[in-house]
Every structure is written in C-alpha cells, then in structure tokens.
Amino acid sequence: MLRNFMKHLSTRNLRCSLKNNAVTSNFANRRSIAPLSTTELALKDEKVKVTFVLYDGKRLETEAKVGDTLLDVVVNNDLNIEGYGACEGTLTCSTCHVVLKPDDYNRLPEEACDEERDMLDLAYGLTDTSRLGCQITLTKDMDGLEIKVPETINDARS
Numbered sequence: 582m583l584r585n586f587m588k589h590l591s592t593r594n595l596r597c598s599l600k601n602n603a604v605t606s607n608f609a610n611r612r613s614i615a616p617l618s619t620t621e622l623a624l625k626d627e628k629v630k631v632t633f634v635l636y637d638g639k640r641l642e643t644e645a646k647v648g649d650t651l652l653d654v655v656v657n658n659d660l661n662i663e664g665y666g667a668c669e670g671t672l673t674c675s676t677c678h679v680v681l682k683p684d685d686y687n688r689l690p691e692e693a694c695d696e697e698r699d700m701l702d703l704a705y706g707l708t709d710t711s712r713l714g715c716q717i718t719l720t721k722d723m724d725g726l727e728i729k730v731p732e733t734i735n736d737a738r739s
Contacts, residue, residue, distance in 0.1 A: 629724040636732035651714030664734045670715035672696045674736045675704035677714035680729040686710035706731035
C-alpha cells in the first residue's frame with residue numbers, strides 16, 4: 582500500500598507530506614549515502630558555493646553538496662546561526678527562514694508547498710522572496726547562491 586501511495590505523489594508533495602507528518606529523515610533518505618542529509622540523495626560529490634549573510638553583515642561562505650537542503654548545509658558545515666532549524670526540517674517551525682534575491686527566488690525548481698506557506702506566515706521579517714531553508718534543495722544551477730538570514734527567529738512551535 583505504501584508503495585502505491587508513493588508512486589502517486591510527486592517528490593515535492595511526498596517530501597512535504599513526510600515532513601508535515603514528522604516521519605524521520607531516515608525514511609526520506611532510504612537511498613541516501615549522505616548520513617546527515619534530511620532530503621534527497623546528495624548527488625555524488627558535486628559541490629556548489631553558498632553564502633549565508635547574517636543580519637549584522639557577517640558572511641558565512643561554505644561549500645555544499647548538490648542535493649542537500651540549506652538546513653543540511655548549516656548542520657553539515659557546523660555554521661553558527663543561532664536557533665536555525667530547530668525542528669530539524671519537519672515543517673513545524675519557521676526557524677530556518679531565509680530571504681533570497683528575487684532572481685534566485687524565481688529560479689528555484691519548486692514552489693513552496695501549503696505547509697511551508699503556513700509556517701512562513703509565522704516567520705519574522707517575511708518578504709516576497711522568503712522561503713524555509715529546509716525546503717530548498719540545492720542544484721548545480723544554484724552555485725554562488727547568497728541567502729540572507731533574518732535578524733531573529735520566530736519558533737512557531739512556542
């Protein structure tokens with residue numbers, strides 16, 4: 582029955598459903614070779630450069646694996662972003678809220694699902710180009726991505 586269910590859902594809907602229902606990341610990663618990835622398979626060793634710009638102007642530049650989410654990037658590279666990703670990508674908070682440049686936002690391969698939009702409504706400093714980092718999966722086309730991190734977080738769970 583589960584296989585039938587999975588065949589009829591798109592990858593995006595499945596990921597949102599899994600995270601919304603708090604299914605562990607191990608299930609979502611049943612084929613993953615990247616042990617800390619919370620999403621799709623990290624493709625081989627393809628890397629992209631990602632820069633997080635904190636509210637005070639401090640820049641955290643790092644390399645990330647194609648196929649990881651922005652939350653994976655913060656966790657796997659031990660970036661010091663206070664409170665980021667408190668729910669570990671289960672779509673139950675808004676602590677991984679990021680703001681993208683309009684051009685970067687428009688070229689994202691997937692739009693925000695309903696659950697993500699609901700969490701974004703609770704985020705601090707919401708903009709038209711806001712997304713949750715746990716829902717942005719990096720592609721090779723995103724090399725050089727620059728992400729702004731809002732001044733503070735609003736944990737929707739509290």
